[in-house]
Amino acid sequence: MTFLYEVAAAIFWLLIMSLVFFIADNAFGAQPQFERRAVVEQTPPEGFPVFEFTDNEDAADLMSKYLWHHFHYRPGNNITLFNKEYLAIADLWLNNAVDKHQQRTIQDLFREYMLTAFMDDEGYVSTHQHISHAHDLGWPFPLWTQSHNVPDKVMGRTIGWHFQSDYTRHWVGNYLRGWKRPDFSGETAAQSFALENLESLGVVDECWRLQATASSPRLTTPDNMRIRAHDAPFMQLRWRREGEINPAAPPYIEWMRESDTEFSAERRMFFYPQETALSSGFWHSHITMHRHPLWEGNIKALRLNLAPGEKDIIIEIDSFFTVYDTRHTINNPILILGSYHYFNWTRDLVFLRENINRMRTALRYQQTEMGGLEHNHIRVSWPGHDGGPGWTLLDNGEKDIHSGTAMGNNYWDLLPFGWDDFYATMQYYGATLALAAIEEAIRNHPEWDIPLGVLAMDPDMLRNHAAEVKRVSNAKFWNDANGRFYPSITKKGEKFDFGFTFLNLEAIWYDIVEDDHIQSIMSWIQGERIVEGDTATGADIYRWRFGPRATTKRNVEWYKFVWTHPEHIPWGGQVQDGGAVLGFTFYDLWARLHHVSPDDAWTRLGEILAWQREVDGSGGYRAYYGETDRGTTLQGGGTAGGLGIDFEFYESSMLPAIVTLGFLGIRATPEGLAISPMLPAACPEMTARNILYAGVPLDITACNQSIEITVKDAPLLELNLLLDNLWSSEKQERRDGAYVIGEPGVYRFTI
Template sequence: MKLHKPIVMLAVLAAVLAVETEAMELKTVRCGERAVFKPEPCGSEEMVYYAVDRGDGTLCTTARGAGTSAPRLSLSWAEPGVYEVTPRAVSLSGRIYESPSRTFRVRGRSVAETRAIGDAASFHHDTLDGPAEQGPDPKASQSPYAVQCSGLWFDRVVALDALELDAHPDHPFPPDFEVQYCTDRGATWYPVPSARFVHFPDPDGRTVRIPLHRLAVRGVRVMTPRPPELENGAFALRLGAMRARGDEHTLFEMDAPAQVRADWNNLWTIYGTADAEVHGNFSGWWPTDRPDCGGMTGIGSTIWAHWNAMKLAWTAREHDRAFYEEIVTTYPQDENGFLGVAPNSFRHLGHSKHYVTPAIYIAGLARWYLTNLDRAFLEQRAGPGEPTQLERMRRAMTFQVESMDGRSGVLTIKDPENDGTVHGRSSNYWDGWRFGYQSAYANARFYDSLLWMARLEHALGRSTEAEEYHALSRLVRERFNEIFWSEERGRFIGAVDREGNRHDYGFSFVNLEAVATGVASDEHAEAVLEWLDGERIVEGDTSTGSDIYHFRIAPRANTLAAEAVRPTWWDNWTMKVGEGEIGEYGRQIQNGGVIFYVSYYDLMSRLRVRGIGDAMRRMEAILEEFHQDQLRRQPCNQHGSTHLLGILREFPESGLVPLFFVNGILGLRPAAQGLLITPALPAEWNYAGIRAYRYAGEEYALRIERGREEAASSEANGKTHWRIPAEGRWILSPDGVLHRVGE
């Protein structure tokens, strides 16, 4: 079950903990260039954060992480000189561990730093819930537990790189504080998990610089639950100067209310990049337990190979990109082309094989290559004499087409352990269910992999093979709608087992992925949305009508309880279902609960079938929920299990949902001929854009504009800016030329 996925990560991500610890020699960098290094772990058994003396009068902080690991530090300087950098780890109990200093020689011309936002207005709160008042200093209190705040307002949304704090010359610096922000002028404040500190050391005259990772805000504040004691015995938060560094340029730009723009960008920062989160080993590829669990960057298992590519292929995150390109070479592949779920493992947690791995691997690597067009990636090998990535992809496709009978138009899992019966085992990400034999989930993935492989082969000049895959995809689509459609219930079933029995529990994820990938026929796609929206009631279902979206952020995973049918099709390998059981309907993510990522396919389905208006109504409901608490929700059931909502921790796929902006509204998708752009601008918006999208080794700023008739480009800040009409379809070629499709 999802509850145990971190065990897989122990094998998958062990390499992360062993990299980037460098020898402590003098290193030379240029002004503005990043110096990246990883100090030796302090060895504490506690969680620690680092306060890094940069040698230039500033003290830079990190998020918390396990003391047995260490953060990857990335520093730059604006002025030439020699800087001695000293990292210090601070444990939650207050112990300080000093690492050996490193010296950096910085050469070249001075560069401009990110500017401090000059028109911010200072404010304070005397108590946590008290009104905001002008000026930086809260009133002194006689209580050491008077929660106090001091902050800055902005008259617009700004994206913050960092918050800088100077100690007051006459008062102590707060040892216990956190940074919070708002997007609505103070109605709702959110903590920044990476900016929570206890036992903070005396800055000793240095400026404290706290990274905020481009969070989009209208206000930012420092909150302390225990103000320092003043000389007169009272307690108050007293800071010197407070500066916010950043600008107005959020990654996602849109002609929408300021709060919507901020929330959409922050949804990506929290669940896409996960930069402002706490991670167990200072890595976004590693989860953290409560109370620190939050967003993650990715998971190194084969099952996440496509989702990781969707999140990272277009970014300039070099460390994460390098990890992805390394980890995908380690997935085991047998002589037939079947792939394991993780390095050295063909079985998920020792339980079952996942027969969707070939399709996911193909789709992920094809997307990665078509976005970056780096042939060296396809030529990578796990070692001397090993096959290249491209050869492995082709073997994986051969396994699907030949060994799994995909050539017939329907993929069939022949493994007796995964026969789709009530005695079979799970075979995909949704490992609570006995998907097997002829699985709708696996066939939808197969269809998608055929399309991606066709695009890849076409891009490589193999048009004959590409057309063969396209032809097979058309057959798969036809057979999918014949075999898996239930006329009685008006939706796709989960699987047909080896004995010919049909298993249908109202799987929203099966149906929405079928619609989003295009394997569903137009008629069936519309019927699926009618069912999920409650416009059509399926008799006998446990959840019907508006209850299907009971959790608002996504539809329930299934609308018919696993325990409603006996013998159950639920795979009881970790928990049982039924009244009072830990897996009872509505109290477990895979049995009446939700996993957030499904909303990405929901949004893309609505866009495909009903248009942008219907998709935006769903997205607005999601953003409304996000605005309440950033979706930092992990409720328990009556057994103490927190697997009711799948959002935080080992769910990096939550970061797919904000990507609807990129893949849906902007309509960006790598294709054989170039980057395909198919805009779907909401009726209320006049423009939408992304300020940094990496394609074919170059970075672009792309902006869709209503009313524009011709595309236009300009060069600024080291990248090409394209302004593109909202009407029509466009192709950005690998050499940077944009033209209408059909011209």
């Protein structure tokens, strides 16, 4: 029976994983339907970007339609943060890109998201995921109900009470209904608490209503409660009350360990009304238990004093439960990088003035709390982020679940990146250089009147620090034997390498990789170099055709503690184990373009477009992968699978950026628009029409000897065009190293 439950749990969580992104990306009421149209059937609207490729008209037409399809058929853009750097690459240069649900331009929405992403009092930026019973500022799982894959073994690790009369909401409710354990919900849960100076008015309007009958109303958890402090770095109380809290006497929680005989003020944590992006109608008070030195070992009792010194008030409780630290390391650098790209493409000085100190604070958090300055890499010292596997396989075939460890940190949410974390470090490196460029531009342009002051950072210091981060990272995280990077190093010093192509290619994008390491990475991913022990080698790395597998070695051991049966899913049947994400082929193309050759990148792009034509011939992605001989299925929209292409995989929109940012070499910087084309011999000239820069649509045509820019509207402020000294113009003169454009017209530059 235990084994059958574990198998069922594995299948259930495969489906849940497919829903996490989907729910988050539909948090604002969009009603998506399965989109079965073929990309080739699309017609971009007037003013939306389109491409022209000399001698390759069909490829340009398909790429233009692909760009529109993956923008237009998103289920709904919102503030969920994990994909915002990807979408900065994909979206910020799009003219006439209007979100069909909100009827606002994508730039306007992106601006709002960067300005309103929640930053807590310590400088940590929220994940902005959907509602669940996890940490409000983190990922929506693990939950307290997941501390073990067998319900009876959850008890003694974690706990929760949910005071709804009929139906506890969200994933926790699904667990409780499956367990058939009424003691954790509704009136049964309420009756199990001991009350002092409180009278229970019962479960009313889907919460537990209490009347304070005397001063300092308190409630104590049931006698049979047992949890481990290790599994409860936070407690969360969702509640409300009449009147204002006395600021001189806030509420608090006390606890008893196994050896304690009474509650004590020495074991006390105060907490406060807390509103988050996910709270609605109730405060979501996150009580930071892990910082108290006496929050340790096994805990046998909790007592809440909800109104010290007060009486005659009504208190209502929605739920009270243990919380894992599900925060993500990627949010702070995403805020910095997203804001950096937004400003560079829009020249929005009002935005920069409003957000610059948030950008500085976000980096300062990485420098200090994440150990960037101390270690010259990111060390994730949050509770449970130790980087190790979430379970150990015992000799008898059972698994010892290490609940409370192996927390995720990023997009790849089943993998326990953590402790000394290369993924977080490369983003920190990129964010550091981005802020250095912004800080330098602010000093170069006093007329902008952007705040400096105590939060400002010296750009030279940031660049020098980044150089040291690069040096340390290439020494510390490099796997000499396999010629590629480890994702992280655990607190115990363990290193796991499953051939993470996404990690190595993104590292090249961030330019944190030393030259000799780049060549090693590319020879492995291109199949020229065989890594002993890998499951996929040679051509099989591109088994899915549109891009490399996410990993090249079967992983059945290094996961979060909630993902306990990876062996039940075939190789390639799960995105994070031999599967692939379409959008990340952009990083592969980028690395080929800059470190192999434009011809190589163009050939690879042609192979991707050939796959796309075949998909279209079957009627679209869902129809194509619905056929039985494809080797795997699609994840997304509530279905599980090995490939991330449509629905919540908005990052598929990144692929066409290889034309604008890659082959055409268009790069928006704090000082202006840089262009440095890198064209293949098979396509000697490319055009991108309706590229939006500083609010002005541009047509840009380039070959290796000439660049022609058509400025379609009058710029509100002069545009700075940054070209290498090899380029010249008969009509335009350089001013302080830039060609200054102030009028509509056609501008031509030659070598």
